Structure formats: structure tokens, C-alpha cells
Amino acid sequence: MTAQEGSGRESKNLPARELDPAVERLVRESFDKQGLMRLLGAAIAEVRSGEVSIRMPFKPELSQQHGFFHAGGTSSIADTAGGYAGLTVFPRGSAVLTVEFKINLIAPAKGEALLAVGRVLKSGRTLTVCQLEVFAEQAGKRVPVAVGQQTLMCLNEPGTRISA
């Protein structure tokens, strides 16, 4: 099976577009509604067109059994960064939904904070694919701790708008 023409997955030439301040506001307002991000202590670090970064400082409540960041927290901010990266390139009034993601944990997630970066690789009418990267901040250095790939869906239907 392979993608066909007319499938609505044509690229929209997304790079290098200036980010509309209204889009950044939309992303930040939506993020603020996510109870989980607040519980984890995560915050948006940067919003650009097709790229969103989320930072999560360490606290013991985020640990796994050995005291490092739990992969669940790592995955949570990676998924969220990718989702909002997608939202920045969607048409106004759209909502974003994670179809699936895959993540490799490539190094111990330890340090003062984690920084997740989601970046749109390809955006189509219905589906968008993002690259996910998570770095640990260790004494001023950024060490890659996870890499992933994510598929998002753009919803344009009435009743699925992110903001009222």
C-alpha cells in the first residue's frame, strides 16, 4: 500500500512562515487548559510556525523507580509539543488530535529539566507528521534523551474547535 494522489496529504509549504501572534495565543490558551501539563509542571518554552518546545523542570514526583524522569513524563511533553506544532500550521478553527506516536528512549532522562521539541515534517489536509526530540538539561548542556515520530489529525468539523 502506498499513498496515492488526491489523498489530501499534499504539503502546504509550511516552513519559514511568520507565526501569527493569534496562533501563538491560541496555542498558549489551549495548553493552559491541559490539567496534565500543570500537574507535571510543564510550560511552553517557545512557539514558532511548525515548531513548539515545552520545558519540564525536575521534581521527585516525575521520577521512575531509579530517580530519573519517568518515560511517561518524557512522552507526555513530547506528544504535547508535537500536537501544538501541528496546530500552528492548521487552518483556523481546527482542532488537533494525536493519531499515534512512537518514541525511543536513548539515554537516561536525568538532569535539571527536560525540553521537548515537536517539529512538523509534513502537513496535509487531514494528516500531519511530526518529529519529536527530548533533551535533558545537564549542567548547562543539552543531552538528547528521546526521539520520536508522531501522526496528527486535523479536525475541522463544527463542535471540535479548540477555543470558543
Next chain:
Amino acid sequence: MTAQEGSGRESKNLPARELDPAVERLVRESFDKQGLMRLLGAAIAEVRSGEVSIRMPFKPELSQQHGFFHAGGTSSIADTAGGYAGLTVFPRGSAVLTVEFKINLIAPAKGEALLAVGRVLKSGRTLTVCQLEVFAEQAGKRVPVAVGQQTLMCLNEPGTRISA
């Protein structure tokens, strides 16, 4: 590229083994050290040989922007259930590490609670593959909301023991 003989991924005939109570204790003690599980309000529901279930009741702090369970929470308990399912079939003194996982979110994660089930599909000397399923409890019914697949690594090296 394909798996070769002598690769240490031979199956260990895992099913139908009785679970040693010491293994269940090991799993529960390790789980209790995970700050993130406590933060999310997740608890072990069941430990069997090669299968672990984790339950997480809904609270607003677990939500995404529309009020449902955030996929990050869903993924966190799925990853943890798979990891401990693997640990139940590892040799004593081993530690478990998630190499990677992939998850599809197949329905809105809403309901009174989520139940994640991790199940060992194949266990080898070094690597173990688990199936992940997450169900939402909705008015007494269990609705599948996510399915995934996970690769674990078994660590036998000194200094990586899960419990002292």
C-alpha cells in the same frame, strides 16, 4: 535485516507459569518508588506472570484541553504496565528499561478511570516485546481507547538491580 540464530532472543516459554509472590512484591515495591505513578494517582490493579494491569481514576489534573484524559497519562500507565509485565518474566536481580514504544489512540479517553494492560508477547535474553492495551471504564463498560507495542531491555549488570 532479520533476526539471526544465537541472538539471545529465544523464547522462554513464558505462559502459564505461576507467579512467585516474591516477584509480585518486587513489582509492587518498584512501582511504589515511581513518583510519577503517585502523582497521576495510578495503582497496580493486577500482577500475573507476563501481564500487569494499572488503573488510573479520572481527575481534572489528568485532562487535555477538551477535558478527557491526556494521551500523556494514557501512555504513562501503558508504558509502566508493559515494563512491569516484562519484569515478571526476567531473571531475578534484573532491571527493566523501556527501549521504545508506539501507541495508537483509537477512541476518546473519557470515563471514570483508565485501565492499562501490558502483556509479554515474546521474551528473550536481552529484549522483550509487549502488547499494550488501554481501556476506559465508562458506566461499567470497558471501551478500548489505545493499543500499543513496546520493546524492553533486561539489564543484569551489577548496580542496576531494582531493589537493594
Next chain:
Amino acid sequence: MTAQEGSGRESKNLPARELDPAVERLVRESFDKQGLMRLLGAAIAEVRSGEVSIRMPFKPELSQQHGFFHAGGTSSIADTAGGYAGLTVFPRGSAVLTVEFKINLIAPAKGEALLAVGRVLKSGRTLTVCQLEVFAEQAGKRVPVAVGQQTLMCLNEPGTRISA
């Protein structure tokens, strides 16, 4: 991010439906147009509602460097089995497209033949998720050699019909 209501991913109660002979014909005609399946020597073993099996006998042209089945062949028939499993539950006139798949190679793929089974786990208006399994036939036994998970897209647009 998590699936929302109204997203068009509602299940269609797919199991236990009788397979319309016209659907089986559609699947077989489409399969016969795949040059790659002929090149690999693969054939449809069975078509059921929501489940398709494809069998590929061993020949040296399918090998990797150690003489076993190459993971590329394993993946090719797994992807195709899942794609057609999806097609059996799509509305008439639809075409199927693989969005993505993930596959774990869990044992050496050696034997007289490989059998790939694709099975629909969840089908929605736009997206369908399949489970993929590949078995090696070794002296009368079926040994699991790969497991995977696949996301399909259903295309209903004019001009994307599978058969004329």
C-alpha cells in the same frame, strides 16, 4: 492530546459480519495488480471480514545476508495483509492507503514460508488500526516471527477507486 468526540473514528461494529463475495473479489483483483506481491511470490491465503492472510514461500531471492527471509519481505506482506483487512470493512468504492506501520522482528524468519495476518482492531470513518502478525512455517509448525501495528486511511474521493 487525545481523541475527541465527533472525530469520525467511531467504531463500526465490524466483527462477525459475513464477507460479501464481491468484497473478496475486489481484494483479490486489487492484490493481482500489485507487481511487488507477484515479484515476491506472495499470494492471498484467506480473506475474511476484517482479516486477510498472505502467504509467501521461501526462495533465495527473498533472503537477507544470512539466508533467512529479509525483514523487507516480511514487512511487505504484513503491510499488504493489514491494508486489505482494512479494505474489507471500508464502504464500497473506497481506496486504502497505509499511513504508517511499526513492526518488531521477534525471531529469525526462516522456514518453508511466511504467513502474514492483518486484522482490524478499530475502524473509523477516516482511520483504521490493524494488528499485524507474521508466522514462519517450520516443519508443520507456525512460529511467530514478527508483530506490528498499522494505521490505514480510507479514501472515498472520486478518482481514488481501487477498481474501475
Next chain:
Amino acid sequence: MTAQEGSGRESKNLPARELDPAVERLVRESFDKQGLMRLLGAAIAEVRSGEVSIRMPFKPELSQQHGFFHAGGTSSIADTAGGYAGLTVFPRGSAVLTVEFKINLIAPAKGEALLAVGRVLKSGRTLTVCQLEVFAEQAGKRVPVAVGQQTLMCLNEPGTRISA
């Protein structure tokens, strides 16, 4: 679950190393033993330290039902490119094994040829993670058609050597 220290996944500072001609020869000799690559008409385009490219010209035998490249062929060369990229950074005498891979098909795979590029993102003692990209050559342009992520295993055991 999260990676721990002492897990054998420490990076080996792989970039910018000159490629030993003996390693390139090893890769090419191993590739030539793959029946499937010959059947598909694929050839190694380039071997660098931590990066291998494979090119596959179009022929009707590689098609899916709509006449484009079948995703199985796309995946086959992507997996192989990643596997040999890994092998270039492994210790001498090692063999490579694909643990798992995930691939998103982001555009119709049509054109004169496909070019798959596998690139090592992180290499450890046991496991290595690669990025996979596939481009279609269309009238002199390179169009991305697939992106993926792959986990490899390095085998050092006697009897698993790639070359005699």
C-alpha cells in the same frame, strides 16, 4: 520506565569519523548477499560513517495496485539502509539485526527511483537508533515520501559474524 546508567547505551561519539575502506567493503559484500535487494533491483548509493544510502529504480514489478512504488519496497530499502548505517559504527566482527522499525508514508512514492537514507542517531553497546528517510526522484527533484525510526541490535557473539 526510563533508561538507566550503566545500560550499555552510552554514545560512542560517532560523527565525523572517517570511514575505513574495509568497513565499506564489508557493507558492500554483505549487501551483495541479500537476495531481496537484487530481486528489487536496489543498489548501494553511498556508504559513510553512520550513514548509508540505497537507490532503487522504478520497475512495474515494484508497484502497488495504483502503479506507484509499493510501501513494502520503500520499507525494504529503508530498513536495509538503516541496518548498514548501524553496521558502519559497530565494532569489527559484529553482526547487525533489526529489532523494530516504524515508518510513515508521507507522499505518493512515484518517480524514476527511490533513494533511502539511513542515519545513526545514537549508538550504544547493544542498541543503536537510526533515522530513516526515503526520497522519490521526480524529474531531477528529490521529494520526501517516507520517514521512519529504527532500532538495531549489535551482535558480537561467535558464529554471528557477517563475513567469514
